[in-house]
Amino acid sequence: MRPLVAVDWGTTFLRVARLDAAGSAREERELPRGILSVEPGGFAAVFQEACGDWMQAPGALALICGMAGSRQGWMEAPYAACPAGLSDVANQLTWVEPDRIAIVPGLMCTGPVAPDVMRGEETxxxxxxxxxxxEDAVVVLPGTHSKWVRARRGRVESFATFMTGEFFSLLRRHSILARTLDEDDGELDDGALRRGVDAAMTSGNLLHAAFSARTLALVGQLTPQAGSSYLSGLLIGEELRSRHLDPAKPALVLTGSPALVRRYGVALAHLGIAFEALGQExxxxxxxxxxxxxxxxx
Amino acid sequence: MRPLVAVDWGTTFLRVARLDAAGSAREERELPRGILSVEPGGFAAVFQEACGDWMQAPGALALICGMAGSRQGWMEAPYAACPAGLSDVANQLTWVEPDRIAIVPGLMCTGPVAPDVMRGEETxxxxxxxxxxxEDAVVVLPGTHSKWVRARRGRVESFATFMTGEFFSLLRRHSILARTLDEDDGELDDGALRRGVDAAMTSGNLLHAAFSARTLALVGQLTPQAGSSYLSGLLIGEELRSRHLDPAKPALVLTGSPALVRRYGVALAHLGIAFEALGQExxxxxxxxxxxxxxxxx
Incomplete structure (x- = not known):
């Protein structure tokens, strides 16, 4: 097999790895050079800086997934349509350099209200x-825009996006709720997170439930230290609420950063939903x- | 009856009126001196500036409702407990100057998840x-924090807050959705607003539905001009969704600024829900x- 340089190029971070034949990382690097930090025309230089040394290996191949394939990225890689499997994606690579550097297409699916899109989570x-x-699973990828992916026979059938992480950040930093929260997030408070999950489930409406973070603080039932964990639980709970999770179904697959997998794990365990957790590998x-x-x- | 100076002192605006015996405004003024713009200790001077001339009438009485009674306001006016009628509120005024200037208490009620509070909307x-x-009505008061108030026999029995206006503003200005919207709101696009209402109703989850404002724009099905009205409809629709509105019930009472009453009116009419609209009087x-x-x- 050719030497493989794997690149996960997101909005905020650029992660690169030199992989062995089994797909395990021999060496990894993370740079704060997400696509938002790269000037148009500057992607080749950042790529060179991140992994140019590895690309000198004879026959080296770089495969890039994530937002680098968006309109604001290195080169726009048209979405592949769902359902899509590995071979569909491999057939629709966008080559930045022929037979040397390619971008994996994101996926597009139809939804009840609008199309949905993702870049990176398919990979x-x-x-x-x-x-x-x-071959069959519901894969949950928490993040700024969380994705719930339904895979059958190894193909992505459909998926849905939830703006959970972005809503959390907006409410945490810029809303009236910020006024009764500690500036610093501090340690995750599992109990407060579970309480937030319960509030989202009971309320059934985020516009209403979110206000409870303020009123509970006003009456002294939520401390400034616990507020951020409560709010995180509210938002994760709102995401989980509409998923109609059934403890009798096969375990969900949860994959993402350790911090987010931890939070979602606490929420799912609280609801009695089984899951298998994977990291960024x-x-x-x-x-x-x-x-x-x-x-x-x- | 004593000459009455009515004051609606909110977060952003200070509105004052000189009322006749029937409660109609003889003269009105609006100042951009909401409580957030007033330094601690500066409220008396702003009050004097706004309506000091009217207060010189012999026996003049000023009644103030709104956020001026909050911890960050002129003087904290403790909440009255629901159910509460006019006489309960009149019995629990907080007097800034004995028998001359009083602040109306806000109301507090218990909710399924947390207590709820309001200041001004009770009045x-x-x-x-x-x-x-x-004597009986469901009164809807759209705003930064919309209130749904249930009144029976002239008393406020219970109410619920929805952070609709604040969510709209956060998403409109600070989220990824802002990137595909025109900088300027422009004219309200009734069709796009109705489409947003439908999307909220169909989706049943704001974290998911909100992403449709982005994907519809990405695939050219939502113009930058219509995006803001669509997003407004999404949020109003999400507020209405959980209210279990029934066309067979008596008409809702909608009261607030003309611009918001217009938007909620379009949404309610689209859903076939009858309402009577009132203004800021x-x-x-x-x-x-x-x-x-x-x-x-x-």
Whole structure:
């Protein structure tokens, strides 16, 4: 197999890894050079800085997933349509340099109200399925824009986006709720997070439930230290509320940053929903699987 | 009856009126001196500037409703407990100057998740009931924090707050959705607002539905001009969604600024829900009714 340089290029961070044949990272680097920090025309130089040394290996191949394929990224990679499997994605790569540097397409699906889109989470989903040796799963990818992905027979059938992380950050920093919260997030307060989850479930409406973070603080039933964990629980709970989770169904697959997996894990456990947790290695596994697809074709 | 100076002192604006015996405004003034713009200790001077001339009339009485009674206001006026009617409120005034300047208490009620509070809307509710000569109603007061108030036999039984206006403003200005919207709001687009209401109703989850404002724009199904009206409809729709509105019930009472009454009116009409619309005169009528209560007591 050709030396594989795996790149997960998001909005805020650029993560790169040199992978072995099994898709495990031999070496990893993380740079604060997400696409929002890169000037138009500056992507090649940032890529060179991040992993130019690794690309000198004979036959090296770089596969990039994430927002680098968006209109504001390195090169726009058109979305592939759902349902889509590994081979669909491998067939629709956008080549920045022929046979050397490619961007994985994001996916688009139809939803009840509007189309939905993602970039990067399709690769994490494929990687998660590889890691767990499963073909069917509901994969949850918490983040600024959380994704709930339904995979069947190894293909992404459909998915839905929840702006959970962005709402949390807006409310935490810029709303009236910020006034009764400590400036600093401090340690996660599991009890306050679970209380927030319960409030979201009981209320059934975020516009109303969010105000409870203020009134509970006003009457002294929520401390400034616990407020941020409560608010986080409210938002995660609102995301989970509409998912109609059933403890009798197979375990969810949860993959993302350790901090977010921890939070969602507390909320899911509180609701009695089983899950298997994976870390950020899913992206590397997914890119390795796409590389194997490419190799099998040639 | 004593000359009555009515004051609606909110977060952003200070509105004052000189009322006649029937509670109608003879003269009105609006100043951009909401409580957030007033330094601690500066309230008396701002009050003097706004209506000091009117207060020189012999026997003049000033009644103040709104955020001026909050911890950050002129003087903290403890909340009255629900259910509460006009006489309960009149009995619990906080006097800034004995028998001359008083602040109307806000109300507190218990909710399924947390207590709820309001300041000012109780007075508007009492005023709306007076204007319509009704004792029972559901009164909707749209705003930064919209209130849904249930009145029975002339008393406020319970109410619920929705952070609709604040969420709109956060998403409109500070979220990723802002990127695909025109800088300027422009004219309200009724069709786009109705489409947003439908999206909220269909989706049932704001964290998910909000993302449609982005994806519809990405695929060219929502113009930058219509985006703000669509987002407004999404948020109003999310507020209405959980209210279990029934076209068979008596008409809602809608009271607030003309711009917001217009928006909520479009949404309610679209859903086939009857309503009666009132303007900002409700606050004056409510303060006049509290003044009559005071007079009857003496």
């Amino acid at each position: 994490q989903t494929f990687g998660a399925l590889q890691l767990l040796e499963r 899913s992206a590397w596994q997914g890119l390795a699987a796409i590389a194997r697809c490419l190799q099998e074709r040639t | 508007q509710t009492f005023g709306a009931l007076q204007l319509l000569e009704r 409700s606050a004056w009528q409510g303060l006049a009714a509290i003044a009559r209560c005071l007079q009857e007591r003496t």
